[in-house]
Amino acid sequence: MNFMRTLSPSEKRTIRYAAILLSICVVLFGGSKVWKFFAHRRADYLQMVAEARQLKTETGLNADQAAVVKKLMADFQLDPAKLSTNSIVADASAAIQKAAMSGGVQLGAIRESAGRSSAKELATIGFEGSGQVASVISLLHRLPLLGYPLLIDSVQITADAMRPGQIKLSVTIIVLDFEQWKKAEAPHA
Amino acid sequence: MKEFFNQPPVFVEINPASLRALRESGGLELPLQRAADGKLTAACRKEVISALQNFLGRNDWQPRVRAVCGVSAHGVSLRKIALPALAGGDLESVLRLQIEKEFPLSPDELAWGWREISNEPARREIIVAAVRKEVIEDYAGILLEAGMNPEFTVSAFARELVCPSSNEPHAILEMGRSHAELVSIENGVATGLKILPANGDIAGAILKSSSAKVIYVSGNAATQNGVCEKLSAHVDCRRLEIPCGDGFSAATLGLKKSVSENVPLLALQSKLRPANASFSFSQMDFLRVENRRWLVRAAALLVLLLVLPYAEALLLKPLLARKLAAFKIQRQQFVSVVEPELNFLQSLKQNQPPYLDAIYLFSKAAAPGTHLDSLTLNQHGDITVKAAMQNAQQVMDFRAKLIESGFFANITVEEQTPVQNQPRVNVRMTAQWKPAATRAAVKVTPSPEENKKTNSIAGAVIPPATSKIPKS
Numbered sequence: 304m305n306f307m308r309t310l311s312p313s314e315k316r317t318i319r320y321a322a323i324l325l326s327i328c329v330v331l332f333g334g335s336k337v338w339k340f341f342a343h344r345r346a347d348y349l350q351m352v353a354e355a356r357q358l359k360t361e362t363g364l365n366a367d368q369a370a371v372v373k374k375l376m377a378d379f380q381l382d383p384a385k386l387s388t389n390s391i392v393a394d395a396s397a398a399i400q401k402a403a404m405s406g407g408v409q410l411g412a413i414r415e416s417a418g419r420s421s422a423k424e425l426a427t428i429g430f431e432g433s434g435q436v437a438s439v440i441s442l443l444h445r446l447p448l449l450g451y452p453l454l455i456d457s458v459q460i461t462a463d464a465m466r467p468g469q470i471k472l473s474v475t476i477i478v479l480d481f482e483q484w485k486k487a488e489a490p491h492a
Numbered sequence: 493m494k495e496f497f498n499q500p501p502v503f504v505e506i507n508p509a510s511l512r513a514l515r516e517s518g519g520l521e522l523p524l525q526r527a528a529d530g531k532l533t534a535a536c537r538k539e540v541i542s543a544l545q546n547f548l549g550r551n552d553w554q555p556r557v558r559a560v561c562g563v564s565a566h567g568v569s570l571r572k573i574a575l576p577a578l579a580g581g582d583l584e585s586v587l588r589l590q591i592e593k594e595f596p597l598s599p600d601e602l603a604w605g606w607r608e609i610s611n612e613p614a615r616r617e618i619i620v621a622a623v624r625k626e627v628i629e630d631y632a633g634i635l636l637e638a639g640m641n642p643e644f645t646v647s648a649f650a651r652e653l654v655c656p657s658s659n660e661p662h663a664i665l666e667m668g669r670s671h672a673e674l675v676s677i678e679n680g681v682a683t684g685l686k687i688l689p690a691n692g693d694i695a696g697a698i699l700k701s702s703s704a705k706v707i708y709v710s711g712n713a714a715t716q717n718g719v720c721e722k723l724s725a726h727v728d729c730r731r732l733e734i735p736c737g738d739g740f741s742a743a744t745l746g747l748k749k750s751v752s753e754n755v756p757l758l759a760l761q762s763k764l765r766p767a768n769a770s771f772s773f774s775q776m777d778f779l780r781v782e783n784r785r786w787l788v789r790a791a792a793l794l795v796l797l798l799v800l801p802y803a804e805a806l807l808l809k810p811l812l813a814r815k816l817a818a819f820k821i822q823r824q825q826f827v828s829v830v831e832p833e834l835n836f837l838q839s840l841k842q843n844q845p846p847y848l849d850a851i852y853l854f855s856k857a858a859a860p861g862t863h864l865d866s867l868t869l870n871q872h873g874d875i876t877v878k879a880a881m882q883n884a885q886q887v888m889d890f891r892a893k894l895i896e897s898g899f900f901a902n903i904t905v906e907e908q909t910p911v912q913n914q915p916r917v918n919v920r921m922t923a924q925w926k927p928a929a930t931r932a933a934v935k936v937t938p939s940p941e942e943n944k945k946t947n948s949i950a951g952a953v954i955p956p957a958t959s960k961i962p963k964s
Contacts, residue, residue: 341802341805341806342802344802344809345801345805347809348804348805348809348812349805351809351812351813351816352812355812355816358816358819358823361823362823365823365826365830368830368831368834369830371834371838372830372833372834372837375834375837375838375840375841376833378841379837379840379841381837381840383832384829384833440848440851443847443848444848447840447844452836452840454840454843454844454845454871455844455845455871456870456871457868457869457871458867458868458869458870459866459867459868459869460851460864460866460867460868461865461867462863462864462865462866479836479840481832481836484835484836484839485832
């Protein structure tokens with residue numbers, strides 16, 4: 304059974320127009336939503352691409368940093384990553400004594416004391432010695448290149464009245480603590 | 493790959509009753525049904541197109557196949573035209589005028605072509621072949637729809653290429669079942685073209701039409717009616733040996749030879765050829781399937797162009813995000829290792845005090861006879877010197893030299909005490925080296941004594957060596 308009355312042509316036309324208008328509205332609204340979705344995804348993607356480009360530039364800087372580190376490590380004959388906090392003072396002290404003896408400097412008293420952790424120091428090594436001027440100067444030159452993070456804190460050179468042509472040397476060396484350095488860097492990493 | 497995109501050409505001979513197509517892969521022979529006006533019937537046209545498409549096996553995306561076609565001599569007019577010597581650029585327009593004069597139709601209503609017979613300083617002889625444009629356009633339409641790019645000549649001209657080369661005038665007879673085509677050749681160029689009915693005294697008609705002493709005969713019906721025997725009694729009649737099989741004929745083989753040996757044939761120009769036609773929207777008929785297909789392709793490309801950036805974002809974003817995250821972690825690890833090491837080593841380098849530089853400068857500044865009691869230096873740059881010099885002047889000179897070096901600041905003589913009854917002054921001095929950025933670089937040069945020693949060893953004058961100690 305059909306309960307609906309027959310529509311007149313003008314009513315049919317009105318309904319047709321309304322349907323078309325409604326369809327256009329739906330298409331426009333839906334289309335804009337879809338468009339916005341895709342545009343948003345694309346904007347995100349472009350931002351990500353820009354970020355990737357920025358990272359690429361930064362990676363270039365990192366490569367430069369790595370090259371500088373490599374050169375400094377070669378200059379100092381030192382690889383910070385291989386330093387062991389437990390044995391570094393002993394090893395450094397042994398290396399200093401070996402260098403002094405092989406360079407013709409006679410060592411006297413040697414003192415080791417704990418360094419100031421606030422200054423990122425691991426220990427302080429003080430020693431006295433005597434020898435020819437050339438030997439003493441050579442030792443001073445070789446100390447930073449022994450393969451340990453050594454910083455000469457003070458040097459005192461005095462004439463040896465007992466042995467003409469020889470000088471006495473008193474040196475204080477700071478052994479730096481790379482571990483503390485790393486800890487200090489960590490928050491910035 | 494090249495052959496995949498540029499397929500080998502097809503050689504087509506179109507006769508009133510049949511169409512032959514020859515290709516490297518094989519041949520095809522199709523019967524043709526014509527309406528009363530001589531045009532192909534719609535059904536025949538459809539069948540021919542379909543058969544040719546199957547024969548080519550071409551995909552829609554592949555370029556059109558070049559088709560070198562020979563049409564029968566029916567309706568073809570041949571005229572020898574003599575022209576005064578002209579510049580090349582004017583020849584076409586002059587020829588058009590001559591065609592207008594010689595042919596019953598205007599050049600625009602004809603498909604025509606020409607070849608030069610002789611080019612003397614005062615006179616040029618040109619042979620012009622022409623046929624009604626509709627004939628060629630009809631064939632071209634079929635071949636275009638079948639996926640070919642056709643170019644036309646007259647089959648009779650192509651047959652000349654399969655004859656043994658000879659400079660003597662000769663004729664070529666193509667015997668068909670209903671008619672025969674006779675073409676006269678002089679100096680390698682067709683000079684006469686005749687259609688003869690196959691029934692009746694064909695040999696007599698041939699002998700009347702041609703004065704050639706040599707006649708080459710080809711075609712399916714060459715052995716019928718004893719034509720060859722009759723001709724042999726009067727002229728040198730030779731049979732052209734053509735391989736059997738679909739698509740093989742003197743014309744298709746001649747067309748093939750013209751392409752393989754790059755021998756130009758008289759080309760009948762038709763404006764339907766898409767290769768030469770310039771594009772214009774007004775000429776585009778979108779009711780044609782071919783054009784509609786191109787329109788769809790263009791629309792698809794346009795849609796692809798619009799959608800691709802968004803599709804790229806949609807498809808590649810997760811991949812890029814993953815890669816970026818992995819790279820960031822990797823970089824973080826790298827930075828956490830390298831940055832502390834870099835800072836540590838740089839700090840070690842910058843804080844290394846320049847003890848050796850300072851000692852070197854003191855030794856250079858000290859006068860001979862100076863006695864150094866003690867020298868104390870620390871990493872903050874504080875220097876204390878206790879020494880004994882011969883007089884006050886030496887103390888002043890010593891200080892002046894230290895200042896001059898540009899390495900030290902705040903040089904103070906804290907105490908200067910002359911020793912009673914001795915040429916000696918006890919001195920206590922303090923100084924400080926300048927910060928690394930402001931102090932002068934130290935140049936290590938050998939002393940005059942060292943120079944003299946070196947020169948005497950080398951036996952020659954050597955300039956003093958100069959080296960630079962880097963700033964610590």
